[in-house]
Amino acid sequence: MNVAFIGHGYVGLVTAAVFAEVGNTVWVVGRTKEKIDKLNAGIAPFYEPGLAEMLKRNVDAGRLKFTVDYKEAVEPSKIIFICVGTPTTPSTGEADLTQVFASATEIGKHLDGYKVVSVKSTVPPGTNKKVGEILGRVKKESATFGLASVPEFLREGSALSDTLHPDRYVIGTETNEARDLVLEVHKSIDGKAVTCNIETAELIKYASNAMLATKISFGNAIAILSEKVGADVEKVLEGVGLDRRIGRNFLYPGVGYGGSCFPKDVKALIAIAKQFGYDFELLRAVETINKSMRSLFVEKVKQQVGDTKGKTIALLGVAFKPDTDDMREAPSIDIAKQLLALGMHVVAYDPIAMEVAASVMSSEVVFAKTAIQAATNADVIAIITEWKEFRELDLEALGKVMKNKIIIDGRNMFDPEKVQSAGFTYVGMGRG
Ligand code: UGA
16 A cells, blocks of 8 residues: 655654555655655664664665655555654643644645545644644545544564554544555554544553553652662562563663653643643652652762762663663753762763763763773762663673772662672662
8 A cells, every 4th residue: 555654753764664564655754855865765863673674675675765745745645644743842741733733734735535644643632633624624625534543652672563563553533434444554563453433542542651651650659668668679569560460561660761752641641631620640640750760869879979079970871761872851861960960970871872862961971982981980880771781791890990889770670689799789779
């Protein structure tokens, strides 16, 4: 099937590449000619395992084409997926829908015959209907269209397999004609199809991310309590998570969640609820707990180091999670800021994200080429992102170059006994 994607961020580019990979002909619309030229040359604009290869393969095969011209993409396509950003409006926490509505206006101008316009961006209930109103106003009289809300559930770092083999995909439509067309384009995608009305699909997306964020904050609250009562949170959550009704996923405590989705979507769902007269207290607490984990981590540094002025801390990992170079809302940004304010020297190392990090972290943060280099002469090591590479660190070699052998493990990635037996002081999150 011929399909178009508007936007080539994480969601747009990954989904477009996967849909091309399974045999569709795919156009992707972007705004910047320079970026589009690079994409047409098969060059990925961000790091995601497997994406560069998939992109190149499909561009070379002529199944994946990038353009700045809506007409070129929309006219031949049966389904147009809107995958543009919906950032937080700082004053209200609401999703800013400017880009969604702007792309709907452009799509509308090129509708012809029957097409389905499908919103993949995360948008508040009611947005698809507004997109429909815009399309209705702009389109030529003979054109007809269906609407579909098809939210995205991929995770950065495992985006390709999440898109090819999701647990489920959700299709919210008003008509069977639109539903069947969107089902058809998903025929090579695994997972259970959940079909529903548009508002239901829109809310499923927010409810999913809010539920996952709630699990993380719950795990973090139990970590705080574990420390106070002398329990080991890892064992507590293992014991809890083995109950199949609960599960262990997304119960990993640490410095809290970051990224471009959970912080934004939790805020947006609180704002949506407020608009409908409901105070979503639970989610407000989820946010508060999440923020507190960063300060709690800095408190641990203070406890270990004593007088922080002039001391050096090695931050291992700065990306918001492993296997990505994404720094959006990364806990490392906030933590580094707090440590610098305490007069510490911050030396950071990340296997992939340093180039992006250098443009968003304080200019006082120094970047090292390796973990060992970051740890050289450091008073303390702080683990902020649980990259696999850090699991394989040679603790003996690390200990030799450090001033003081202290590891504060913000992701509980190490076995405390192993670290202690290498002569280090080990501090985790909630490991009382
Ligand atoms: C998240 C959702 O998992 C995806 O399903 C969704 O499609 C995506 O948002 C989105 O809305 O676009 P993502 O932000 O890429 O995906 O990454 P996650 O793996 O969910 O991690 C988010 C944050 O939570 C990271 O900072 C991670 O370190 C943290 N986290 C995750 C924890 O602190 N503990 C956990 O147990 C799990």
